[in-house]
Amino acid sequence: MIRITFRQMQYFEALAETLHFGRAAEVVGVTQPALSAQIAEMESQLGVRLFERGGGSVHLTEDALAYRPRIERILNEVRDLQADARRERKELEGRFRLGIIPTVAPYLLPQLLPHLKSRFPELRIEIREAVTATIREETINGRLDGMIAAGPFDDAALTSEALFEDHFLLAIPASEVGRVPAPVEPENLVFERLMLLEEGHCMREDALAICGRVKPVSMASFGATSLTTLLHMVGHGLGVTLLPEIAAGAAFGRPDVAMIPFSEPAPARTICLAWRKSSARRHDHVLLAEAIREVHGAIVSDSRQPKQTRSRGGVRTAPAPLPKTNDGGEP
Structure with a gap:
């Protein structure tokens, strides 16, 4: 036997x-x-x-x-x-394996992890940073307990909850301030110089959808695996790129990069927390979602403050306040 x-x-x-x-x-x-x-x-x-x-x-x-x-x-x-x-015992305790996409992880985790440690001291969280396709498969297969990515998710094996709306801004070289009218329209020819993340990043598809009828051509052979690299490329005048509001802090203090808002309705992505439908930890996921919204609200509120803001022709190095939302990110 x-x-x-x-x-x-x-x-x-x-x-x-x-x-x-x-x-x-x-x-x-x-x-x-x-x-x-x-x-x-x-x-x-x-x-x-x-x-x-x-x-x-x-x-x-x-x-x-x-x-x-x-x-x-x-x-x-x-x-x-x-x-x-254990559901009647302590909340959010023990091992929790969380997947998160690279265009959210560096900007959310520095505040989320200490917040979780303080609020849920018995929680042992493990982080897996990878593109959406990878963490989706690992969540479905049970290698991860949940995932944070841009939704919605068209998968019968998953259930999800919206966390917040993440608005986009256009990052341009500071030397080009005044040449690009603000707010920028999706049909503006500046998008011919749009630099993208590598294949597999969901933000690549977002960027291609946002730039409307203008096809990026000058940077077709180039790409990056992180928003930080894209900002460096923008700062050196190689092109322009999209920056989600959660990452706006990465551009603070950079004299070589300026950011332009989009015309209304401003494009945005919906960041969600997803998990297997068969999971018995639904209450844990709800608590985690609440904690993420709290932290995101603090991040966005801080990023919308007018510190180190330089305005010329509607262009700024830090994003101006966006319309209030109901996702916990109100200033």
Whole structure:
């Protein structure tokens, strides 16, 4: 009779994620020899090799790749059962694996993480920063407990809750202030010089949709993996780019970049928190959503203050107040 324990499956999951015996042992809180012994016992019970070892690296075998989704489903069902049993106890406690897109993570997390630590001291949050397609798949498969990305999500396996509206601004070289009328229209020829994030970033599609009938042509062969890199490129006069309001603070103090508002209705993206419909931690997700809205409200309120603002022809280095919203981001 084959006997696979829950602990062995946990060790398998940790090793499959880290591909390193030492780091996997740290994740599950055991010694490396103990983890290795349990993996070896699991392989013995299944009668297959799960991991290829050698040359200082670890790789999943074809058998491990085949077993992994089923093992993850079992682990998630047990975790959901445990979470359901704890729902009358402390709120937002224990391990919570959160995915978040790169165009939100650097601007939200510096304030969100200490806020969560203070408000939910028993919470052990783990962050996975990746593009939407990656964290969506990992949320559906149970490798993540939830994800923060631009919605809506057309997936029957997920449920989501809107967090806030993130308005866009146009970042231009400061040397070009006065050449681009403000507020800017989506049909303005300045968008021919629009620089985009690399393929896979949802903001790339947002940018292409916003620039209307003007097709970006001059920077077709160039792209970036972060908004920070795009701002550096703008500052050196290589083109223009879109900047979400949550990231507006990244342009503060930069004498080489100016920001222009869009004409009304100003384009925006809806940032959402999504999780598996089968998850028993819905109340935890609701609490997390409330905490995110609180932190976002503070970030936006601070960014809308008129500090270090330089106005010339409607252009500014810091965004002027946008219309009030009902997403918790009112100044």
